[in-house]
Structures are given as C-alpha cells and as structure tokens.
Amino acid sequence: MLTRRNFIGTGLAALAATTLAACGNSGSSSASSSSAASDSAQSQTLTVAASPSPHAEILNNFAAPKLKEQGIDLQTKEYTDYIIPNQVTTSGEVDANYFQHINYLNNYNEENGTDLVGVAAIHYEPFGIYAGKSSDLANIADGAQIAVPNDPTNEGRALLLLQQENLITLKDPDNLEATPVDIAENPHNLQFVEVEAAAVPRQLQDVDFAVINGNYAIEAGFHVKDAVAVESKDGKAVEQYANYIVTTPEKKDDDRVSALVSVLTSDDFKQYLSDTYDQDVLPAF
Numbered sequence: 001m002l003t004r005r006n007f008i009g010t011g012l013a014a015l016a017a018t019t020l021a022a023c024g025n026s027g028s029s030s031a032s033s034s035s036a037a038s039d040s041a042q043s044q045t046l047t048v049a050a051s052p053s054p055h056a057e058i059l060n061n062f063a064a065p066k067l068k069e070q071g072i073d074l075q076t077k078e079y080t081d082y083i084i085p086n087q088v089t090t091s092g093e094v095d096a097n098y099f100q101h102i103n104y105l106n107n108y109n110e111e112n113g114t115d116l117v118g119v120a121a122i123h124y125e126p127f128g129i130y131a132g133k134s135s136d137l138a139n140i141a142d143g144a145q146i147a148v149p150n151d152p153t154n155e156g157r158a159l160l161l162l163q164q165e166n167l168i169t170l171k172d173p174d175n176l177e178a179t180p181v182d183i184a185e186n187p188h189n190l191q192f193v194e195v196e197a198a199a200v201p202r203q204l205q206d207v208d209f210a211v212i213n214g215n216y217a218i219e220a221g222f223h224v225k226d227a228v229a230v231e232s233k234d235g236k237a238v239e240q241y242a243n244y245i246v247t248t249p250e251k252k253d254d255d256r257v258s259a260l261v262s263v264l265t266s267d268d269f270k271q272y273l274s275d276t277y278d279q280d281v282l283p284a285f
Contacts, residue, residue, distance in 0.1 A: 046256040047075045048245075049085035049097040053219045054125070054281050055243070058264070059098065062272050066263045072256055080198055082151065089247060090114050096247040096257055098122070099215070103153040103176055103240055117252050120261040121242035121284040123273060125214020127161050128227030130201075134208035137165060137228045142188050147210035149197035152177045157241060158211035159183070162190075165229045176240060214280060224279040242284030 046067065050056040056078045064074040077094055079085045085097040086108055100108075102118050109116055129137060134144060148158040156177040162168050169185035170178050180192045195203055197213050201220035204210045212222065224230055245261055247254070263269065265285045273281050 044071050044256070045073045045075060046096070046260060047077065047094040048260070049077045049079055049088055049094045049099070051085075051099040051215050052078045052080065053215055054123075054277060055098045055215065057276075058123075058272075058281075061276075062269065063260060063263050066268075067259060070259055072259055074260070082197065086112075086114065086116060086246070089116060092248075095251055095254070096245055096260070098245050099243065100246065101153070101241040101243055104151070105244065105246055107151075107153050107177070115249055116246050117249055118244035118246050119252055119257060120245050120265060122245060122261075122264045123281050124242040124284045125218070125281055126224055126231045126279070127157055127211060127214060127241075128217060128222070128224055128231075129161060129165065129229040130204060130210050130212055130217070130222055130226065131228050132204040132207045132209055135228065137167075137209065140167065140188055140190070141208070143191060144188060144208040145191045145193055145206075147193040147195060147200050147203035147207045149200055149211070149213060150194040151197060152179070154197050154213060155179055155194065160236065161211055161229065161231055164232060164235065174236075176236070218277075218280055 048059055050059055056076050059074060059076045064076070067074045077088070079099070082100065082104065085094075085099050086105075088094045089097045096119070101124070102121075105116060105118055108114065129146075131137075132147075134141065146162070149155050153176065156175060156179070159168065159170060159178045159180075159182070160176070163170055163173065167188065167190060168183050171182050171184040172178070175182055180194075193203055193207055198216055200210050200212050201216055201222070204212075209228070212220070214224075217223070217227075245257065245264070247257055251257055270283045273283055
C-alpha cells in the first residue's frame with residue numbers, strides 16, 4: 001500500500017495496478033495449485049486401525065511397501081482393544097480397520113447400532129488351548145480353572161474348542177455365541193475365568209489352562225506349536241473367524257481400500273504369512 005501511494009501519474013498508477021493484479025492472480029493460482037496438490041496427497045493416504053500383532057505388523061511390513069508403489073501412503077494406528085478401532089472407523093478418524101472376524105463385527109453392529117461392513121476375509125489365527133499350572137489336557141483335573149475371553153463371540157469360540165476336545169458339551173453344539181450357561185455337560189466341573197480377551201495370556205500363570213485368541217497369543221510370545229490343542233482346520237475357524245478388512249458402507253468401494261484388499265489377497269501375501277508366521281497366521285482366501 002505504501003508503494004502505491006508514492007506512484008505519480010495515471011500511467012504509473014495504472015501500471016502499478018496491473019502489476020498488482022498480475023501478482024494477485026499468480027498468488028491465487030499458486031494457492032489453488034497448492035490446495036489441489038494437498039487434496040490429491042490426502043486422497044492417496046489410507047489410514048487403518050489395527051491390533052499390534054499380527055495386523056499392524058502385516059500392514060507396516062508387507063502392505064505399506066506394496067501400496068507405496070501404487071502411490072498410496074498407508075498409515076497404521078495401533079489399538080490394543082476390540083472397541084476403539086470400530087469407533088474410530090465409524091467416526092471417520094480412520095478409513096478402515098483390520099483386527100476382527102465377521103461374527104464379532106456383526107455382534108458389534110447389533111449392539112451399537114452401527115453399519116460397518118466386512119470388505120474381504122484376509123487371514124485367520126487358530127485359537128489354541130495353552131498350558132498354565134497344568135499341562136495334561138487329556139487327564140484334566142476335576143474343578144480345573146480355564147481362562148477364556150469374555151466377549152460373546154470369542155467366548156463362544158473358546159467353548160467350541162473345549163467341546164472339540166471333549167471337555168464339555170454345549171446344549172447347541174454349533175452355538176457360536178455360547179457362554180458357560182449354555183453348557184449341557186461339564187463332567188470335570190471345569191471352572192471358567194472370564195476376562196477381556198487381551199488379558200487372557202496374563203491369567204495363564206494363575207489357571208490350569210487358557211484359551212487364547214491367536215493375535216494375543218502371538219503378542220505374548222506363544223505359538224500354535226506350543227498349544228496343547230488347536231482348532232481343527234475342518235471346523236468353523238476359517239469360515240466364521242477369518243479376520244476382515246472393515247470399513248463404512250461409503251468407503252467399501254473406495255479405490256484405496258480395494259488396493260489394500262488386492263495386496264492382502266495375493267499369492268505374495270500367502271508366501272509372506274508362511275515365511276513370517278508359519279502356522280500362527282493362515283490365509284483365509
């Protein structure tokens with residue numbers, strides 16, 4: 001403004017005005033281009049909520065480099081519980097999540113009035129029974145304590161595994177959401193210690209056996225080969241308990257989500273799982 005006041009004559013004033021207008025247009029164009037570039041960069045960022053192991057490991061170590069080749073920046077946010085990842089997906093804080101099986105998702109939607117959708121089955125982690133104070137499952141003591149997850153779907157899965165090992169019989173042998181009240185026969189009068197899924201491994205030293213989610217077993221340093229019993233591959237494990245990429249209905253056909261699914265359902269990914277996790281994490285496709 002001070003410079004314009006010093007200009008003398010109509011011609012100089014006009015020239016100054018023209019110059020200022022040109023600068024103004026240039027700045028506007030630059031800002032517009034910068035904004036467009038920012039929007040473009042943002043559109044190519046995919047943020048996914050995940051459990052630390054193996055989900056976040058898979059995203060960071062396998063998926064992220066593959067997606068980077070496609071111009072997609074995969075950002076992983078880690079959560080140790082089974083509630084917040086769905087909450088932040090619904091709110092839009094993240095684009096998708098990767099930690100849960102379809103039965104847990106359906107139960108969560110029903111209880112919370114949400115409409116999250118499973119886009120694709122990626123892998124499954126076999127449930128195992130791990131030895132605590134006791135190790136002989138075939139000759140389990142009467143009144144033995146067994147730690148199990150306390151959420152509806154994972155507790156049901158644990159009881160199905162105990163039924164598979166002929167330790168209990170459920171009233172409905174195919175009940176995916178069974179709890180101890182749904183047990184018809186318990187010949188050894190087993191006692192169930194029901195705790196949050198993430199806390200089951202920490203209970204192991206205080207109980208005879210524990211039925212542990214695959215991801216929490218991995219985090220605790222346990223492996224399928226260490227378990228005294230594992231879900232049968234011929235059972236419901238793959239069909240019912242495969243872990244999904246989950247998102248909102250609005251984003252289920254998003255190109256970034258589709259790219260992630262494509263990467264995680266490839267032959268390369270199958271090989272990565274075998275090389276990295278052996279039998280602890282198996283492909284579900």
